[in-house]
Amino acid sequence: MALTVCTWNINSVRLREPIVLKLLQEEAPDILCLQETKCPVDKFPYDAFRALGYQHVIVRGQKGYNGVSILSRVPVEDAGSHDFCEKGDARHVAVRTGSGLTIHNFYVPAGGDIPDVALNEKFAHKLNFLREMQEWFRAEPPRNAVLVGDLNIAPREDDVWNHRQLLKVVSHTPVEVEQLTLTQGAGAWVDITRRDIPEGPLFSWWSYRSPDWNAADKGRRLDHIWATPDVVDRSGGSRIARHVRGWEKPSDHAPVFAEFDV
């Protein structure tokens, strides 16, 4: 059975409930992982998603910030969440499918503006978060697993609109890319999007501050889909639904898709 997985930083699930419904209707992923829902658990719009057939809704949330959730139209069970950096942030949740595939949904800290841990505690938090991911994957090596989410790092030169210009911009600095690479290695994760689309510019995020995001195309690939080696041969179909960035009242992120045979 083919399972379509989608990851999307939604930047307020309540404000963008209409376009989440539109995505579910037009693309019908089996599993949709959302980040930055900015919504407490008790205010999550469960019913609207269930009405479209997404009966399984796993939510972690807090007031105002962060928040991750997983909507599924195939049976999944809550596989728990990890509290990185002991801040109590809702930045991770996992589910397990009936076939035994584990799906991790991550929202890695953005890291603020200044790429210096001595001057910016948010940048330090981002790097510490990635180090704790590494510790976790080393202690409990993931198997039969998929990792998706807004990792807030564009690792490759062709994951940003201008490599040289972004070397000192948070999301593309060498120290962040190094930590992301170490995180990938710690779980033996394979970047499925780049396995499927190996060459060329590929973005999932365009700033709201850019007046003409589509024409200027100053994007970055911040949203990722990874899989463990035992899943890689059963994966494919990667794509980024760039047109969704142009919908009414859009998120600044576009949804990223991949398919898995389970």
Added chain:
DNA sequence: ATGGTAGGTCTCCTA
């Protein structure tokens, strides 16, 4: 070098 937009919440923080 700078400032640009957006969302949540309660006055400014975060992205």
